[in-house]
Amino acid sequence: MLIDNHYRNINYLRLAVTDRCNLRCNYCMPSEGIAFAKKDELMSIEELSKIGELLVQMGIDKIRITGGEPFVRKDLMVLLRNLKNNEGLKELSITTNATLIGPYIDELKELGIKDVNVSMDAINKDTFERITRRDHYDIVYNNLIRLITEGFNVRINFIVLDNQNVQDIIPILELQKRYPVSVRFLEEMPFNGGSKKFNTIKWDYKAIFAHISKAYPSIQLIPSPKTSTSINYKITGHKGNVGIIPSFSRTFCGSCNRLRITALGDVITCLYGPPKINLRDTLRGDSSEYNIKRAIQQVIGNRAATGFEAQKEHKGVFDNSMTSIGG
Numbered sequence: 362m363l364i365d366n367h368y369r370n371i372n373y374l375r376l377a378v379t380d381r382c383n384l385r386c387n388y389c390m391p392s393e394g395i396a397f398a399k400k401d402e403l404m405s406i407e408e409l410s411k412i413g414e415l416l417v418q419m420g421i422d423k424i425r426i427t428g429g430e431p432f433v434r435k436d437l438m439v440l441l442r443n444l445k446n447n448e449g450l451k452e453l454s455i456t457t458n459a460t461l462i463g464p465y466i467d468e469l470k471e472l473g474i475k476d477v478n479v480s481m482d483a484i485n486k487d488t489f490e491r492i493t494r495r496d497h498y499d500i501v502y503n504n505l506i507r508l509i510t511e512g513f514n515v516r517i518n519f520i521v522l523d524n525q526n527v528q529d530i531i532p533i534l535e536l537q538k539r540y541p542v543s544v545r546f547l548e549e550m551p552f553n554g555g556s557k558k559f560n561t562i563k564w565d566y567k568a569i570f571a572h573i574s575k576a577y578p579s580i581q582l583i584p585s586p587k588t589s590t591s592i593n594y595k596i597t598g599h600k601g602n603v604g605i606i607p608s609f610s611r612t613f614c615g616s617c618n619r620l621r622i623t624a625l626g627d628v629i630t631c632l633y634g635p636p637k638i639n640l641r642d643t644l645r646g647d648s649s650e651y652n653i654k655r656a657i658q659q660v661i662g663n664r665a666a667t668g669f670e671a672q673k674e675h676k677g678v679f680d681n682s683m684t685s686i687g688g
């Protein structure tokens with residue numbers, strides 16, 4: 362087991378496979394993109410597979426593949442297949458914008474990958490395309506419905522953006538009357554590549570809940586797993602849950618079970634903190650597996666207690682874009 366210095370069990374790895382994305386969501390990066398990494402700076406499939414293997418040996422039993430957009434990497438399925446060979450891995454899941462997943466759906470099923478988070482910040486086509494700065498609404502919507510109807514556990518991630526998509530909060534929940542899909546509303550965070558700075562948000566988790574409960578007074582709090590970042594609810598007659606994630610308010614740090622590794626190999630022990638070690642360089646050097654594991658153990662033994670504490674260690678934290686961190 363991987364236990365940190367605050368007695369939290371770290372069993373969940375968010376592994377980014379690229380920093381590139383085919384969308385340009387305006388809350389994530391500037392329209393021209395960011396300085397994306399060169400190909401040889403990204404970890405190879407062998408390196409990503411090795412990291413997965415070592416971390417599962419150390420106690421990670423849940424890996425979520427993220428990015429950038431994971432499916433822009435043509436060799437993604439090779440990685441998924443390799444990771445699936447790790448016996449101790451109980452859950453392998455993906456976070457995607459669902460633009461490119463279509464041709465891989467059958468293979469994902471064959472591999473037994475069931476949990477797919479789809480990022481979709483509007484149900485209205487114009488709003489969606491204004492936010493993402495690309496005209497991919499139809500393909501995203503069709504892939505979303507295909508994933509749901511083919512039996513995947515799908516959760517929609519919807520970032521609540523003041524003056525942009527608040528009017529879509531209730532309409533996107535209407536989907537749950539027809540389809541078994543959970544929708545999770547997240548607070549916006551200032552990881553946007555420096556395009557917009559802010560210290561407070563209007564649409565925090567309380568405002569989001571107030572907005573939803575006004576439209577659906579029957580909304581009920583339901584129990585959540587101890588390490589859940591979302592506060593979860595059920596609306597009568599809806600086939601999926603509703604989650605609200607205080608990602609900027611950071612109310613859940615006390616039970617944080619996550620470790621992040623970026624596509625460049627940086628190990629991030631808190632979303633709001635600086636990278637602690639670089640595993641790509643360690644793997645490309647002559648370190649033994651024992652030394653790599655020791656280095657990982659050391660950074661886990663030195664985690665900030667909360668995202669607010671981590672932020673103090675990281676002056677340039679909000680110059681980052683989520684496409685580099687992996688969300």
Ligand code: SAM
Pocket residue numbers: 382388389427428429430431456457458478479480518520547548549550551552553608683684687688
């Ligand atoms: N491309 C994949 C996707 O769209 O889900 C995975 C990577 S994306 C960076 C992961 C998640 O981060 C998405 O749900 C996205 O909406 C979220 N995200 C990006 N920038 C954010 C920000 N500034 N605040 C809150 N969430 C953000």
